[in-house]
Amino acid sequence: MAKNQAAATANDKGITRDRSKVRGSSLSGKLKDKDSSSRSKGTRREILFPTEPTSIPREEIDRAIELVISRRK
Amino acid sequence: MRHPEYEQNVFINCPFDDDYAPLFESIVFAINDAGFRAKCARERLDSSQVRLQKIVELISSSRYSIHDLSRTMLDATNALPRFNMPLELGIDIGCKAFNPDCAEKSFLIFDSEQYRFQKFVSDISGQDIHQHGNNAKLAVTRVRDWLRTESGRIDMPGGAAIYDRYERFRAELPAICSALKLDFGQLTFADLSYTIARWLKTPQ
Numbered sequence: 001m002a003k004n005q006a007a008a009t010a011n012d013k014g015i016t017r018d019r020s021k022v023r024g025s026s027l028s029g030k031l032k033d034k035d036s037s038s039r040s041k042g043t044r045r046e047i048l049f050p051t052e053p054t055s056i057p058r059e060e061i062d063r064a065i066e067l068v069i070s071r072r073k
Numbered sequence: 074m075r076h077p078e079y080e081q082n083v084f085i086n087c088p089f090d091d092d093y094a095p096l097f098e099s100i101v102f103a104i105n106d107a108g109f110r111a112k113c114a115r116e117r118l119d120s121s122q123v124r125l126q127k128i129v130e131l132i133s134s135s136r137y138s139i140h141d142l143s144r145t146m147l148d149a150t151n152a153l154p155r156f157n158m159p160l161e162l163g164i165d166i167g168c169k170a171f172n173p174d175c176a177e178k179s180f181l182i183f184d185s186e187q188y189r190f191q192k193f194v195s196d197i198s199g200q201d202i203h204q205h206g207n208n209a210k211l212a213v214t215r216v217r218d219w220l221r222t223e224s225g226r227i228d229m230p231g232g233a234a235i236y237d238r239y240e241r242f243r244a245e246l247p248a249i250c251s252a253l254k255l256d257f258g259q260l261t262f263a264d265l266s267y268t269i270a271r272w273l274k275t276p277q
Contacts, residue, residue: 045107045108045226045228045229045230046108047105047106047108047270047273047274048081048105048108048109048110048270049110049266049267049270049271050110050111050116050263050266050267050270051078051110052116052262052263052266053263054261054263054264054267055261055263055264056253056255056264058267058271060253061249061253061264061267061268061271062271063252064249064250064252064253065249065268065271065272065275066275067252068245068248068249068252069245069275071248
């Protein structure tokens with residue numbers, strides 16, 4: 001009975017007691033806002049690769065960069 | 074008819090000596106990080122093509138050009154000026170003037186000192202001439218600001234952010250070359266451009 005009253009009071013105040021829903025909706029809302037804000041500010045640009053052939057196979061350069069990055073502290 | 078990559082290409086007309094190498098690298102990096110593609114006469118290995126013809130092709134396929142006149146000075150051996158850079162600037166100005174497809178071309182012209190160019194190419198007075206003071210950070214900022222203004226693109230990082238990334242890239246480049254079993258000087262222009270682009274694509 002007391003639980004029902006508490007739930008009714010919460011509903012009257014517009015508060016949902018399902019915390020997972022609260023977190024989920026809030027977080028996804030924030031991410032969405034942040035994402036659209038980032039787009040509107042145009043902070044994403046495409047990095048273009050050269051069209052000319054490299055003297056070393058590109059896969060070797062990829063591996064060398066991955067190796068060096070993996071050693072970052 | 075415009076080259077399909079015209080809007081993304083930035084032609085670099087600069088000296089290729091060792092003293093200039095740090096500035097060259099920083100300019101190539103800034104172009105890549107701003108979302109454009111660097112082009113220069115060093116990229117093509119096909120020796121059958123006449124050098125000037127390569128340059129004309131690169132100029133006509135690039136909406137943007139960086140012309141660095143700062144090394145137009147007397148050669149220590151021959152006591153004659155190095156005139157390739159002013160020559161290529163002249164070709165680019167002609168391309169813009171006479172080719173309707175290239176009428177929107179934009180130039181960033183560097184010289185070492187303000188008004189020095191008036192002593193050897195006074196006909197370009199009225200153009201915006203900028204100084205980089207042989208300073209990579211200044212060169213990066215100038216290149217970024219010019220591309221931002223001329224392209225109207227809003228998706229571009231600031232000059233300080235680009236230079237910060239350039240310093241981190243430069244710190245890792247010797248290790249990348251070592252992993253490739255190469256001396257840094259052995260990287261071709263295409264190798265360097267690809268390495269920069271790939272490095273920029275990785276999580277920072």
